[in-house]
Amino acid sequence: MIKKLRQKLIAVSMLALFLVLFVILGAVNILNYREIIETADQTLSILQAGRGTFPDLANAPPPGGGRPHMSPELPYASRYFSVLLSDSGQVISVDTGKISAVDTQDAMEYAAQVWESGNERGFAANYRYVRSEESAGTRIIFLDCAGDLATFRSFLLSSCIIAALGLFAAWLLILLFSRRIIRPIAESYEKQKQFVADAGHEIKTPITIIDADTEILLMDMEENEWLNDIRLQTKRLASLTSDLISLAKLDEAEGNLPRIDFPFSDRTAETAQSFQALARTMGKSLELSLEPMISLCGDEKALSQLVSILLDNALKYSPAGGRIGLSLKRQGRFIRLAVSNPTAGLTADDVGHMFDRFYRGDRSRSETPGYGIGLSMAKAIAEAHKGKISARLADTGRITIEVLFDPARLARKN
Numbered sequence: 043m044i045k046k047l048r049q050k051l052i053a054v055s056m057l058a059l060f061l062v063l064f065v066i067l068g069a070v071n072i073l074n075y076r077e078i079i080e081t082a083d084q085t086l087s088i089l090q091a092g093r094g095t096f097p098d099l100a101n102a103p104p105p106g107g108g109r110p111h112m113s114p115e116l117p118y119a120s121r122y123f124s125v126l127l128s129d130s131g132q133v134i135s136v137d138t139g140k141i142s143a144v145d146t147q148d149a150m151e152y153a154a155q156v157w158e159s160g161n162e163r164g165f166a167a168n169y170r171y172v173r174s175e176e177s178a179g180t181r182i183i184f185l186d187c188a189g190d191l192a193t194f195r196s197f198l199l200s201s202c203i204i205a206a207l208g209l210f211a212a213w214l215l216i217l218l219f220s221r222r223i224i225r226p227i228a229e230s231y232e233k234q235k236q237f238v239a240d241a242g243h244e245i246k247t248p249i250t251i252i253d254a255d256t257e258i259l260l261m262d263m264e265e266n267e268w269l270n271d272i273r274l275q276t277k278r279l280a281s282l283t284s285d286l287i288s289l290a291k292l293d294e295a296e297g298n299l300p301r302i303d304f305p306f307s308d309r310t311a312e313t314a315q316s317f318q319a320l321a322r323t324m325g326k327s328l329e330l331s332l333e334p335m336i337s338l339c340g341d342e343k344a345l346s347q348l349v350s351i352l353l354d355n356a357l358k359y360s361p362a363g364g365r366i367g368l369s370l371k372r373q374g375r376f377i378r379l380a381v382s383n384p385t386a387g388l389t390a391d392d393v394g395h396m397f398d399r400f401y402r403g404d405r406s407r408s409e410t411p412g413y414g415i416g417l418s419m420a421k422a423i424a425e426a427h428k429g430k431i432s433a434r435l436a437d438t439g440r441i442t443i444e445v446l447f448d449p450a451r452l453a454r455k456n
Contacts, residue, residue: 044228048220055216056209063205071198078190082170083163085120089183090174094124094137121186125153128179141186153182249280282415301452306338306345306377310370313349317357325362328353331369336377339452340427348423349379351416352443356383373446380444388441393433396443397421417443428452 091097096117121141126134133153136146144152152166157180162173168188174181253276260269311332321328338345349368356366360383367382397417420443424431429447436442 044224047227048224051220051224052213052216055220056213059212060209063209067201067205071194071201074194074197078187078194079170082185082187082190083172085116085122086163086170086172086183086185088116089122089124089185090172090181093174093176094122094126094181094183095140096120122184123149124181124183125149126176126179126181127153127157131157134179143186144184149184152184156182245283246280249276249283252276253280286415300341301339302342303337303339304342305336307332307334307336307370309342309346310349310368310379313346314353314368317350317353321357321366324357326357326360326364326366328357328366328368331367331371333371336370336372338377338427338447338449340447344423345427348420348445351420351423352379352381355416355420355443356381360384361386375448375450377447377449378444379447380442382440382442384439385435385441386439388435388439390435393435393441396433397431420445 088096121143123136123138123141123144125136128134131154133150136149136153138144138146138149152169152171155166156164156171156173164171165187166184168186168191169184170187171182171184174183253273256269256273256276260273263269311330314328314330314332318328353366353368360366364384367380369378369380371378397420421431424445424447427447428451429445431443431445433441433443
């Protein structure tokens with residue numbers, strides 16, 4: 043449990059840090075990219091006003107009633123070309139005098155791509171373009187943004203690398219300090235487990251003595267309700283103590299239970315058979331659907347106890363005449379064990395807490411003898427075998443508790 047808690051702490055911390063870095067880097071790089079586009083579009087607007095060339099910035103302000111703040115060196119620092127097309131898309135003229143990386147053929151190919159796309163603005167390779175309607179036809183003006191885009195990509199790559207290194211460094215620090223952070227929780231949990239184990243063993247002795255003394259009194263005296271009540275409560279207390287000790291042992295094992303390959307189908311059938319008579323006595327039916335020849339690697343005694351807990355729980359909390367179903371089958375790469383039964387008064391909130399220790403939510407559970415520890419033991423057994431246990435409440439009122447085992451994971455050594 044402590045190991046899983048530490049893993050969750052590291053995972054949540056790293057996820058939070060990743061999301062923060064992702065948002066920050068994403069925002070910075072998006073703003074950087076938008077700045078490149080806005081600057082390029084401003085330059086293209088001036089070229090558009092000059093029909094593919096820079097007008098006299100001092101005497102010919104761009105359209106819009108004002109001139110954006112631009113350097114007088116802009117015409118000399120910009121590399122651009124333009125292609126004039128007819129209404130049918132035929133090339134009328136090509137101007138590549140202000141760029142050396144593009145010849146006439148390349149310019150015509152870029153213009154053809156833009157013409158076919160039908161977009162007013164966009165990128166063709168590293169060139170930002172704009173379509174401008176003129177009296178002679180359609181002029182497509184291209185501005186070389188290779189330098190700005192290269193800088194953007196370099197910054198994007200550098201920021202991602204730095205973020206990755208930062209995440210790695212944060213992971214190392216969290217890994218280093220997480221043990222210290224959860225140490226008080228681990229110590230408290232260990233003391234709790236030790237107390238439960240010690241208290242359970244200490245209580246067993248007086249319970250045994252009380253039970254023995256009660257039996258002697260029953261032999262010497264006439265049977266009465268007081269002695270019967272003492273004997274009943276002693277058995278309940280002995281059962282609770284035994285469950286607490288078993289649960290403490292499962293917690294202490296932490297998935298390191300002894301494992302052997304055994305016929306799970308046969309073992310499940312044997313365990314279920316012992317509940318058939320009890321079900322008939324209670325006026326209920328137990329239906330089995332067990333796929334034969336299913337083997338599992340695990341603790342045979344613990345897994346039999348798991349089946350017993352689920353069946354006992356289903357019989358206890360199903361109404362008279364209820365139909366309890368037990369199924370065991372292969373489901374893909376998993377082995378699925380499921381027990382279903384009708385129930386009344388159970389809510390979705392109860393289902394969410396069913397595997398909590400000592401939880402007894404609905405009224406029917408409160409009236410039924412028990413301590414709400416059985417399903418928490420079932421969960422501990424399932425998790426000790428790397429399984430996943432869950433409960434599902436159907437609209438019809440039937441509840442199904444299923445356990446999924448992964449034989450491949452169980453076959454591996456711890």
